[in-house]
Amino acid sequence: MDPVESGKLQMSEKVESNGRQGRVLLIELQVREYIGTFLWLGFLFALTAGVKVPLDSSPKATAVSVAKAPWVFGAIQWLLQRWPTWLSGWVLPLLSLAVLLTLPWWGQKVGKRWVWIIFLTLSLVWVGLTLLYMFMG
């Protein structure tokens, strides 16, 4: 339950508590940050304990392992296998980056709803290609 709305935190009430626009003491944010920190660190340690990170294949091994790009570059790798390097490695990523960097300015012209649609489409394409590369190669 929201401590501001429930009115349980006495110190906040002394500052000001009149809805979302009111101001509260920083300690209330810090309490939530501590809880979030413990939860996040717990998840990280559980992941670390549960999923072992393998070493690469030895560089001296005679059997050459099938190379997989790091997953963050999976989408580019997927495109590289199909299209020319200049297009899939430079033009498309840089174009996407330019769209993102200039979003506040073109966003003013097209409106919040279209910004969301364009951003979501762009994200889904890149995430989709990454998943395609990770699971289908």
Next chain:
Amino acid sequence: MGKTGNDSFMGHIRPSQIRAGALRLRATFCLGGFSFLAFIVLAITGVLLLFYYQPGDRAFASLSELDSALPYGGLIRSLHFWAGQLMVITVFLHMVRVVWSGAYRPLKELNWVTGVVLFLLTVMLDYSGYLLRGGQESGSAATVGQALFTALPGGKALATVFFGRPSPFNGSTLSMFVWHVFILAGAVSFLQMFHFWRIRRGGGVRPL
């Protein structure tokens, strides 16, 4: 105002009072904070790894020894790896949240641009870290990266600046190590501070 007032650095980053709306989970989903926390874990585990890791020809051997011979060596390496992957994901989700809530609009456009650059640097940190593993897979990833650069006019020189001269089976070079540990990590640290400063200057986090 003096050092203890709101004009001081800490007073600015951590003011004594904040907007009540910023307390709502929906305001941020803590994604920016989780990204920063991942960076702190990465910095701590990264410094610990530096005590044993040797870039270059000994990269793979030093990581193998770290895993097998040193107490908790494998745990530190795994923590560093998973924190890196989680940071990429949380930074991306943070961007999604910012677009959803319209927090890129004026007067926050500069902070949005900083955030996009931080995302790019985070991805580059992940890639450069992958190359430091020094095995066959990282060697192949380095080869792909070099091929990308050489597709550009004058790209061979650029590739040498970024990658040094890795062998086909070992992506870990001193150049990549310097990029990963000093240049990219330093740039992320600096931009994060600027990012936080701009958030407070823009009036803090507003709810959705």
